[in-house]
Amino acid sequence: MAESPLRVVIVDDHPVFRAGLRAELDDTIAVVGEAADVGAAVAVIAETRPDVVLLDVHLPGGAGATVPEGSTGGAEVLKRAAHLVPGTRFLALSVSDQAEDVVGVIRAGARGYLTKGSAGIDVVKAVHAVAGGDAVFSPRLAGFVLDAFGAAAGETAAVPDELDRLSAREQEVMRYIARGYAYKEVAAELFISVKTVETHVSAVLRKLQLSSRHELTAWASARRLL
Template sequence: MIRILIVDDQSMIRVGVRAILSSQDDMTVVGEAENGRAGVELYRRTLPDVVLMDVRMPVLDGLAAARALLGPERVEGHEPKVLMLTTFDLDDYIYEALRVGASGFLLKDSEPEDLLHAVRVVAGGEALLSPSVTRRLIENFVAARPRPSTGSTALNGLTDREREVLRLIALGMSNAEIAASLFIAEPTTKTHVSRILQKLSLRDRAQAVVFGYENGLVTPGSR
């Protein structure tokens, strides 16, 4: 059973999301909070598997709340998966949310089946990366930031194949798409991805995307 906490300042959003999630046999909503601070406090009491976190909220915004959940407020032995809820064009917090460890994001106007898919994906330990939207968001933010003159020395520990796989991850490709692009088996791709995350001390694919952009493996506008 996937235990879910909903954190959003709009009651209609909370009610709608709860209704969708509660209709599933493998999901249960353990609580709701109307701002980030209340969400952090409720997380510590309920220990959900997935936190659906609105980006823009009063008292404590979603970015600060996500940083707290994945950092100083994290309960030892428990690793929450944070899925950010965003209206896309207005939310310049998403890039930082991925950096602090959020597992992905979901547009608030997504279809119910997309919400259910997203929850299951992040609960299973994967990052939710919509290639087109994630790429567009990160490109916008990275383009506005100074890029280091040289890549991270951590890249030196990757093989040529691992660098190529990381580049394709940063472009938003799934394991199946990477396997097809490189003419390798999908299990081999999964092995490469696991080794990349381990070598670079990255939490998941979301942080790998950010790392790839920040270290010049891909640039804004790359395809």
């Protein structure tokens, strides 16, 4: 029996972008609602209770929903809607690649952040990953989050014994994966096959007693390994 498609809401104030994104999503994802501003977004999210919300960072407030000074529309949606739908995950999808936007929306509760230049297949993969509890970032943006949350964690020093469990190649792979690189991108960077990357990742997670890429990112960030 086939699995039910993931239920997604798209929040973006550009209708052409919403239509284009809708067209690029495959049949494993069902778009159950759309919104163009903060007020409409909170309403449709509360009504449809989707698995994942694809959320632009900069949004107008809309009727009865002003955006406080210093806040982005996306962060405001998270503040107002997340407690209404505790099972819903939020994935930021924005043209902005500014550190303050990335860190701000992640602090507000988003599970990942992709730039709008991301390919449709990458968005689909990210939606599934976020729905499954992982954190996903465009590779060049992951460093902003790691820097911000590593500092907040008190810059915990790496424990030599933990790193000694990993081979030199496993440590290389670990750093790329923790930064948000896809397996294919890691393979290209290290001139190895995707299958080899998968093998190394499995070994890293097993040796460090971690269960997901999200936990690996948190582990590496806390130890200032990136």
